[in-house]
Amino acid sequence: MFSLMANCCSWFKRRQEPVRKVTLVMVGLDNAGKTATAKGIQGEYPEDVAPTVGFSKIDLRQGKFEVTIFDLGGGKRIRGIWKNYYAESYGVIFVVDSSDEERMEETKETMSEVLRHPRISGKPILVLANKQDKEGALGEADVIECLSLEKMVNEHKCLCQIEPCSAILGSGKKIDKSIKKGLYWLLHIIARDFEALNERIQKDTIEQRALEEQEKRERAERVRKLREEREQREREQAELDGTSGLAEMDPEPIIVNPFQPIATVIIENEKKLEKEKKRQNMENDCDACPLTHRMEHERSRISDSSQKNSELGTVENYTEALTQPLENEDETDQPSSESDNSKKKTKKLRIKRSHRVEPVNTDDSVPKSPTPPPPPPPDFYGKPLPPLAVRQRPNSDVHDMIS
Ligand SMILES: Nc1nc2c(ncn2[C@@H]2O[C@H](COP(=O)(O)OP(=O)(O)OP(=O)(O)O)[C@@H](O)[C@H]2O)c(=O)[nH]1
Numbered sequence: 001m002f003s004l005m006a007n008c009c010s011w012f013k014r015r016q017e018p019v020r021k022v023t024l025v026m027v028g029l030d031n032a033g034k035t036a037t038a039k040g041i042q043g044e045y046p047e048d049v050a051p052t053v054g055f056s057k058i059d060l061r062q063g064k065f066e067v068t069i070f071d072l073g074g075g076k077r078i079r080g081i082w083k084n085y086y087a088e089s090y091g092v093i094f095v096v097d098s099s100d101e102e103r104m105e106e107t108k109e110t111m112s113e114v115l116r117h118p119r120i121s122g123k124p125i126l127v128l129a130n131k132q133d134k135e136g137a138l139g140e141a142d143v144i145e146c147l148s149l150e151k152m153v154n155e156h157k158c159l160c161q162i163e164p165c166s167a168i169l170g171s172g173k174k175i176d177k178s179i180k181k182g183l184y185w186l187l188h189i190i191a192r193d194f195e196a197l198n199e200r201i202q203k204d205t206i207e208q209r210a211l212e213e214q215e216k217r218e219r220a221e222r223v224r225k226l227r228e229e230r231e232q233r234e235r236e237q238a239e240l241d242g243t244s245g246l247a248e249m250d251p252e253p254i255i256v257n258p259f260q261p262i263a264t265v266i267i268e269n270e271k272k273l274e275k276e277k278k279r280q281n282m283e284n285d286c287d288a289c290p291l292t293h294r295m296e297h298e299r300s301r302i303s304d305s306s307q308k309n310s311e312l313g314t315v316e317n318y319t320e321a322l323t324q325p326l327e328n329e330d331e332t333d334q335p336s337s338e339s340d341n342s343k344k345k346t347k348k349l350r351i352k353r354s355h356r357v358e359p360v361n362t363d364d365s366v367p368k369s370p371t372p373p374p375p376p377p378p379d380f381y382g383k384p385l386p387p388l389a390v391r392q393r394p395n396s397d398v399h400d401m402i403s
């Protein structure tokens with residue numbers, strides 16, 4: 001009767017206990033069997049596993065414990081993330097592949113690194129000597145020896161339990177009893193020192209979060225600086241590529257299309273032709289004027305023409321090439337008998353053509369071609385372009401090499 005009452009009191013007392021949330025971290029080399037073990041605990045088929053990239057998380061209820069297990073990837077490159085989970089861990093599950101003797105040294109170093117971390121030292125550790133079903137797997141004593149386990153745990157003041165097991169034996173309620181036993185042991189130790197552990201974990205977690213925030217800010221700052229440097233480099237490169245200077249002053253430069261519609265070219269040419277005609281008329285009128293006046297007139301005309309040349313660019317050059325016969329016509333149309341006028345005219349023509357690249361002047365030394373170039377039709381630009389052969393070419397005095 002007394003014992004029944006004591007049991008009832010104990011049950012009632014346990015019911016009053018608050019639910020404790022406990023986080024565990026599961027680590028070990030890749031291929032050790034961590035995910036298989038975690039799946040087995042959860043009641044899933046343990047053999048259907050793939051290497052863990054990052055982590056996987058399982059939640060389970062064990063008596064008064066709400067347990068969260070972080071199953072972390074064990075690959076060499078992923079091991080760096082383990083430390084991010086140490087602060088909130090109440091204990092460690094370290095899984096060892098007992099059948100892989102060759103990697104025992106690596107396992108030892110890795111375990112030592114975990115236990116000496118300031119956020120792990122002093123916390124309980126469960127070692128699962130996994131894959132006992134495999135032939136040649138090391139037994140419990142061999143694993144302890146290979147890992148120098150006693151020495152290591154004493155050094156870092158960690159309570160330790162080792163369980164030889166096989167994760168693929170079963171799952172859920174049929175899970176390997178050693179795994180179940182090991183888990184009970186770990187939770188029991190945690191429950192015993194819960195207050196002290198909990199205080200440490202709260203403190204470590206706050207520090208860890210602050211550190212993470214700091215790292216995040218530093219990372220963002222690094223990214224910002226890198227972006228700024230890259231943009232600066234791009235700007236400098238753009239300047240080197242010649243988009244600086246005028247291009248910078250005028251962000252949208254006007255690009256003159258060299259391939260203008262033919263109608264535009266014709267209109268330009270017509271204008272030019274009209275101007276030429278006017279000029280000719282004026283020249284005829286001016287023939288009566290004194291030579292100096294005419295010289296002045298020619299100079300202003302040349303400068304006007306040069307300016308226009310630079311303005312009109314390609315089109316103007318083309319126009320000039322086409323209007324060349326008009327100037328020749330000036331030359332040929334002058335009556336040769338008027339000797340005074342002829343002298344004046346020669347001088348005038350030299351000035352007139354001074355802005356062009358001319359062949360050696362043949363006016364005096366070489367006799368003129370017996371067949372003068374054909375005069376252009378009066379309405380030249382109103383008609384289709386003449387055949388290439390009759391068009392006056394620049395430097396037409398020089399004959400083609402191949403004729
Ligand atoms: N024979 C045998 N095979 C096992 C046992 N436990 C796991 N395996 C197999 O070992 C391989 C690796 O198992 P995982 O659970 O993925 O190993 P892990 O430790 O999670 O590996 P990472 O995620 O890469 O860190 C899988 O093919 C499992 O089926 C076991 O107890 N016995």
Ligand SMILES: [Mg+2]
Pocket residue numbers: 034035036050051052071072073074
């Ligand atoms: Mg895994």
